[in-house]
Amino acid sequence: MKTLHALRLTSLVGLGSLLAASGYAQDSGYYYGGLSIGQSRAKIDEERITASLLAAGLTTTAMARDEKDTAYKLFGGYQFNRHFALEGGYFNLGDFSFTSTTAPAGTLSGKIRLQGLNLDLVGTLPLTERLSAIGRVGAQYARARDTFSGTGAVSVLNPDPSKSASNYKLGVGLQYEVNRSFLVRGEAERYRINDAVGNRGDVNVVSLSLVFPFGRSSAPAPRVAAAQPVYVAPAAAPAPVVAAAPVVAPVAVVPERRRVSFSADSLFTFDQSTIRPEGKTALDTFAKDLHGTRFEVITVEGHTDRLGSQVYNQTLSSQRAEAVKSYLVHSGGIDAAKVSAVGMSESTPVTQPADCKGSKANPTLIACLQPDRRVEVEVAGTR
Numbered sequence: 144m145k146t147l148h149a150l151r152l153t154s155l156v157g158l159g160s161l162l163a164a165s166g167y168a169q170d171s172g173y174y175y176g177g178l179s180i181g182q183s184r185a186k187i188d189e190e191r192i193t194a195s196l197l198a199a200g201l202t203t204t205a206m207a208r209d210e211k212d213t214a215y216k217l218f219g220g221y222q223f224n225r226h227f228a229l230e231g232g233y234f235n236l237g238d239f240s241f242t243s244t245t246a247p248a249g250t251l252s253g254k255i256r257l258q259g260l261n262l263d264l265v266g267t268l269p270l271t272e273r274l275s276a277i278g279r280v281g282a283q284y285a286r287a288r289d290t291f292s293g294t295g296a297v298s299v300l301n302p303d304p305s306k307s308a309s310n311y312k313l314g315v316g317l318q319y320e321v322n323r324s325f326l327v328r329g330e331a332e333r334y335r336i337n338d339a340v341g342n343r344g345d346v347n348v349v350s351l352s353l354v355f356p357f358g359r360s361s362a363p364a365p366r367v368a369a370a371q372p373v374y375v376a377p378a379a380a381p382a383p384v385v386a387a388a389p390v391v392a393p394v395a396v397v398p399e400r401r402r403v404s405f406s407a408d409s410l411f412t413f414d415q416s417t418i419r420p421e422g423k424t425a426l427d428t429f430a431k432d433l434h435g436t437r438f439e440v441i442t443v444e445g446h447t448d449r450l451g452s453q454v455y456n457q458t459l460s461s462q463r464a465e466a467v468k469s470y471l472v473h474s475g476g477i478d479a480a481k482v483s484a485v486g487m488s489e490s491t492p493v494t495q496p497a498d499c500k501g502s503k504a505n506p507t508l509i510a511c512l513q514p515d516r517r518v519e520v521e522v523a524g525t526r
Contacts, residue, residue, distance in 0.1 A: 171504055172221060172222055172223050173221070173357060173359040174219070174221050174222075174356070175222060175228075175359075176218065176354075176357065177219070177328075177353050178215065178217050178352065179328070179353070180213065180214070180216075180350060181213075181215075181330075181348055181349050181350025182211060182348070182349055183212050183236045183347070184210055184346070184347050185345075186344060186345075187208045187210055187239065187241045188342055188344070189206055189208070191342065192251070193206075193243070199297075201247065201297065202245060202246045203244070204244050205243070205244040206243045207241065207242045209238075209239060211239075212237025212238050212239060214235060214236045214348045216232050216233065216234040216352075217232055217233050218230055218233075219231065219232065220265065222356070225267065226267050226268070227265070227266060228265040229262070229263075229265070230264075231261065231262045232260070233258070234258065234334075235257070236285075236336075236348065238254055238255065240255070245295075245296060245297055249293060249295030249296035249297035250293065250295065250297060251291065251292075251293050251297045251299070252293075253289060253290065254290045255287055255288070255289050255290075257286070257334075257336060259283055259285030261281055261282065262281050262282055263279045263282075264279065264281060265277060273320045273321075274319050275317070276315075276316075277315070277316050277317065277328065277330070279313065279314040279330075279332070280311070280312075281312050282309060282311060282312070283310060283311070283312045283334060283335075284307065284309045285307070285308065285334065285337075287305060287306050287307075287308075287337065287338045288305045288339065289303070289304045289338065289340060290303055291303075291304075304339035304340060306337055306338065306339040308337040310334070310335035310337065311335050312333060313332065313333050314331060314333070316331060317329050317330075318354075323356065323359050324356055325353070325355060326355075327353060328351070329350075330350055331347070331348070331349050332350070333345050333348075334346045334347075400523045401521070403429060403520045404517050404518075404520075405422070405426075405517060405520070406514075406516070407446070407463065407516035409421055410422030410463070410467070414459070416463045416465075417466065418466055418467070426470050430471055430474070433475070433477065433524075437524050438522050438523060438524025439481070439523045439524055440481055440522075440523050441483070441521070441522050442483050442521045443468045443485070443520050444485055444486075444518065444520075445459070445461060445462070445484070445487060446460055446488075446491060446515060446516065446518070447489050447515065448489060448509075448516050449489040449492065449502075450502075450509070450512065453488055453489070457488040460486035461486030463486070464484035464485055465484045468482050468483075492512075492515040493515050493517070494512060498511065
């Protein structure tokens with residue numbers, strides 16, 4: 144067996160990127176279990192077998208090898224947050240065999256069976272709302288059981304050697320969240336193996352895994368009953384001021400400013416930036432009310448609560464502001480050049496720290512922080 148350094152380097156670099164990512168997202172920890180099946184591949188050390196036979200006075204004339212088999216794994220773990228999990232399991236890498244034909248006439252047949260236990264640190268890097276890249280590094284304890292038999296001029300001194308040893312394992316892949324209770328993974332993994340006759344090499348496995356979270360809520364956190372979008376009707380325009388002199392002095396009309404606040408829980412699904420049907424209805428009403436207004440600028444601000452990392456909240460608030468801007472432009476017919484969108488993260492909360500105590504996401508705290516999750520639209524214009 145030969146070591147392929149490329150996969151090892153790719154795995155370490157990928158995992159390093161995951162460790163550098165922001166630590167926590169708005170999702171509580173949960174247990175999960177799963178199973179995987181795929182194809183394993185090893186490399187029979189033909190040169191070593193040939194040399195061993197030659198030392199016994201036998202020449203190898205032909206060799207047949209079976210270096211592929213079906214591998215499977217049963218596993219379970221705990222997902223601490225959106226980026227990190229600890230996972231353990233049982234694996235069976237299958238059987239690999241060879242038959243060497245010799246002169247003087249004889250054959251040497253060998254088979255190795257590999258199985259064991261593993262413990263991995265699994266890192267997850269979200270690419271989209273459902274698709275993530277994953278990387279793993281861990282330790283595994285594998286047992287190698289060999290079986291040898293000889294015919295003709297070949298005799299075997301130890302027909303059933305075995306060995307158990309600890310080594311490392313690495314892996315990279317992709318994970319797709321079908322729904323909150325079912326995920327699918329495609330992975331490439333490498334197991335470092337010690338066989339029972341003094342050889343060391345790698346077994347590579349390409350597999351498909353089914354993952355089943357336990358006790359995970361149907362949404363990233365229990366959704367609070369969505370408040371109806373708050374819509375503020377426009378204030379009446381101020382009466383024009385007329386000079387007392389016989390000649391009416393021209394009066395500069397100051398652009399009217401008004402601010403409309405929409406509850407994020409009514410516009411979006413929790414922790415996402417796709418506008419829900421109820422949110423579209425509220426935005427349609429708002430856009431309709433703007434008809435006939437000569438506005439100079441519309442500013443859309445996205446706000447989040449303080450749960451989650453600042454980097455994550457900044458990204459989410461920006462995505463939500465851009466989603467509202469896009470809807471007003473494409474469905475409301477508003478000039479895109481006059482609309483700007485900005486993410487404010489958790490920088491301007493409505494609630495006070497004393498109002499909502501705690502830092503770990505739970506239904507009570509999420510409900511208390513609901514006013515902070517909002518999208519505000521400010522319009523400057525005249526009728």
